[in-house]
Amino acid sequence: MSFAYLAALLVSAAGVLTIDRRFRLFCWRSPGRAVAVLAAGTAFFLAWDLAGIGLGVFFHGAGRYMTGLMLAPELPVEELVFLLFLCELTMVLVLGAQRVLGRAGGAR
Template identity: 50%
Template sequence: MGIVYLASLLTGIGCMLLLDHRFRLFFWRDAKAAAIVTVVGVLFLLGWDLSGIALGIFLRGEGAIATGVLIAPELPLEEPVFLLFLVLCTMVLFTGARRMLAALPTRSASEDRERENA
C-alpha cells in the first residue's frame, strides 16, 4: 500500500506524455526546449520546497499511501516526482490551450463594427 501515491504520480506522468505525444504539444514538439523548461521548473519548485522546509513551513505528513522514503529531511521521494508531474501537466495544458486559441477564427475590424451597429 505504501507505493500507491508514487505509482499514481508515475501513471499521471505517463498519461501526460501520451497526450503530449498524440498532439505534439511539448516534448514531441521541441524536446530540447521542453527538457530545459522541465529541469528549470522542477529545480525552481524543489528550491521553493527546500526553502519552506528550512523555514519550518513545509512538513512531511504521514500517509499510508506514501513510500515513507526520504531523500532529505522532510522531503519525501514522491515530492520531486510530483513536481515533475506538475511542470509537465502545466506545460501540456499551456501549449494545448495556445494551440486551441490559435485555431479560433479571428474577426476583422469591419465585422466588429457591423456587430456594434446591429
C-alpha cells in the same frame, strides 16, 4: 511502505505524456527545450520546497500511501515526481490551450 501515491503520479504522468505525444505539444515538439524547461521549473519548485522546509513551513506528514523514501529531511521522493508532473502538466495545458485558441481565432 506503500507505492500507491507514487504509482498514481506515474500513471497520471504517463497519461499527460500520451496526450503530449499525440499532439506533439511539448516533449515531442522540442525535446531539448522541454528538458531545459522541466529542469528549470522543477529546480525552482524544489528550491521553494527546501526554503519552506528550512523555515519550518513545510513538513512531511506520514501517509499510508507513501513510500517513506526521503530525498532529504521532510522531502519525500514523491515530491520530486509530483514537481516534474506539475511542470509537464502545466506546459501541456498551456501549449494545448494556445493551439486550441489559435485555431479558434483563425476560424473567425
